[in-house]
Amino acid sequence: MPQTEQKTTRSDRKEATRRRILTAALQLVEEGRSPEALGLREVARAAGMAAPSLYNHFADMDELGLALVDECLLRMRAIARGARKEIINQETEVALKSLLQQFDKAVAHFEPVLRLLIMQWFNPNPEYRRSIRRELSIMRREMASDMKGAAQRRGQGNSEYEIESDAIFSLLITFVLNVLDMGKEKRAKRLAILERQILMVVLGSRALNS
Amino acid sequence: MPQTEQKTTRSDRKEATRRRILTAALQLVEEGRSPEALGLREVARAAGMAAPSLYNHFADMDELGLALVDECLLRMRAIARGARKEIINQETEVALKSLLQQFDKAVAHFEPVLRLLIMQWFNPNPEYRRSIRRELSIMRREMASDMKGAAQRRGQGNSEYEIESDAIFSLLITFVLNVLDMGKEKRAKRLAILERQILMVVLGSRALNS
DNA sequence: TGTACATCAGTGAACGCGCGTTCACTGATGTAC
DNA sequence: TGTACATCAGTGAACGCGCGTTCACTGATGTAC
Numbered sequence: 364m365p366q367t368e369q370k371t372t373r374s375d376r377k378e379a380t381r382r383r384i385l386t387a388a389l390q391l392v393e394e395g396r397s398p399e400a401l402g403l404r405e406v407a408r409a410a411g412m413a414a415p416s417l418y419n420h421f422a423d424m425d426e427l428g429l430a431l432v433d434e435c436l437l438r439m440r441a442i443a444r445g446a447r448k449e450i451i452n453q454e455t456e457v458a459l460k461s462l463l464q465q466f467d468k469a470v471a472h473f474e475p476v477l478r479l480l481i482m483q484w485f486n487p488n489p490e491y492r493r494s495i496r497r498e499l500s501i502m503r504r505e506m507a508s509d510m511k512g513a514a515q516r517r518g519q520g521n522s523e524y525e526i527e528s529d530a531i532f533s534l535l536i537t538f539v540l541n542v543l544d545m546g547k548e549k550r551a552k553r554l555a556i557l558e559r560q561i562l563m564v565v566l567g568s569r570a571l572n573s
Numbered sequence: 574m575p576q577t578e579q580k581t582t583r584s585d586r587k588e589a590t591r592r593r594i595l596t597a598a599l600q601l602v603e604e605g606r607s608p609e610a611l612g613l614r615e616v617a618r619a620a621g622m623a624a625p626s627l628y629n630h631f632a633d634m635d636e637l638g639l640a641l642v643d644e645c646l647l648r649m650r651a652i653a654r655g656a657r658k659e660i661i662n663q664e665t666e667v668a669l670k671s672l673l674q675q676f677d678k679a680v681a682h683f684e685p686v687l688r689l690l691i692m693q694w695f696n697p698n699p700e701y702r703r704s705i706r707r708e709l710s711i712m713r714r715e716m717a718s719d720m721k722g723a724a725q726r727r728g729q730g731n732s733e734y735e736i737e738s739d740a741i742f743s744l745l746i747t748f749v750l751n752v753l754d755m756g757k758e759k760r761a762k763r764l765a766i767l768e769r770q771i772l773m774v775v776l777g778s779r780a781l782n783s
Numbered sequence: 784t785g786t787a788c789a790t791c792a793g794t795g796a797a798c799g800c801g802c803g804t805t806c807a808c809t810g811a812t813g814t815a816c
Numbered sequence: 817t818g819t820a821c822a823t824c825a826g827t828g829a830a831c832g833c834g835c836g837t838t839c840a841c842t843g844a845t846g847t848a849c
Contacts, residue, residue, distance in 0.1 A: 402802070418804075481695050489754070563778050567773030567776040586792085587791090613837085614835085
């Protein structure tokens with residue numbers, strides 16, 4: 364076999380298997396597995412291998428759980444970023460409406476993943492909490508800097524982006540918390556309320572800084 | 574024994590034991606028991622009785638867990654109500670500051686209970702979720718009606734109490750979520766931010782309704 | 784009031800289950816010479 | 817290039833543990849007559 368072809372080394376294949384495991388686990392989550400989300404054997408079965416094999420890739424179940432949470436977080440952040448980029452140069456009011464619609468869609472679509480993340484947000488094991496808090500901070504910061512950029516382009520100064528966008532972020536989070544377990548109609552109502560509330564924050568922030 | 578003295582009937586004593594169990598469990602929570610909060614044997618030991626005895630008072634552990642959650646919720650609501658009553662006829666700005674300080678104190682004091690409630694808020698078993706959501710609704714409503722009363726006494730009309738107080742409620746909740754696991758200094762910062770954010774909502778609400 | 788029986792809160796021991804994890808082993812893949 | 821050995825991902829079986837729960841039993845309390 365010529366050297367130029369990729370010869371898949373042993374560690375390559377190992378890495379691939381690791382990914383297969385995580386992907387399988389993620390799929391289990393997305394299918395809405397409830398009972399404490401993920402058992403060793405369930406994940407192994409989904410990945411198509413014997414249970415003890417997982418230990419070739421993860422020291423213990425917490426390591427797998429943490430890797431999975433990181434995977435979910437990464438995915439969420441990517442989506443959030445994409446959504447914001449798409450919106451970035453529309454009118455303010457219009458932007459808000461369409462951003463919220465997109466947000467609502469995303470929440471509905473990733474409901475099981477979000478449910479997992481929320482549960483792990485308060486996992487007794489502090490490593491989970493740290494991972495999630497770290498990622499939340501990052502998303503908060505990104506959102507704040509985006510808002511700052513948008514405001515500057517509009518020529519509006521404001522000394523409290525952080526606080527303002529942080530408030531909006533809080534509203535988004537409680538929206539997610541409230542909306543899991545909700546039917547379509549109630550959900551739509553909630554979304555309308557959320558929109559009003561964000562407007563309140565935006566207007567209030569301007570009032571405070573004028 | 575004369576009939577006028579209370580003769581403690583069998584069911585009286587049974588009821589008392591039930592309360593003893595719940596109290597013991599609550600105390601365990603308040604001491605900050607972490608691992609999934611409460612095991613059958615732990616609770617039994619804390620209540621000073623053999624494990625199987627619990628089954629004379631609760632059909633299974635979920636029933637005990639739900640009773641405990643209800644207990645916690647009741648307590649939280651009572652405290653919230655007390656705090657609001659105490660505040661009810663002060664100046665607006667002053668009221669906000671002192672209410673928030675009290676809120677912060679309460680959060681710190683009941684941190685373990687809050688942690689339990691938050692975890693059960695997303696318990697896979699939907700009965701837990703329902704209990705907590707129901708209670709949250711009640712607290713939201715109570716808060717809204719208090720705010721409405723206060724506004725009317727000040728002669729300010731506002732068609733969106735619900736939405737405004739709901740936003741503030743959301744901010745309070747995320748404060749709690751963020752503040753668990755936080756040190757004193759960070760916590761104080763967060764409280765200051767929260768105050769600004771609530772002001773934003775209040776001002777924004779007035780702006781929207783003028 | 785006294786007696787005979789029923790009720791039932793509480794108990795010690797044990798069960799069954801599912802979980803994460805360990806172990807000895809296999810066989811294909813990589814390495815050294 | 818061929819051979820002998822080392823590595824190591826993957827496996828079937830089993831372990832240990834702690835959990836909620838069941839069971840047969842006790843003894844004090846209540847009830848009927």
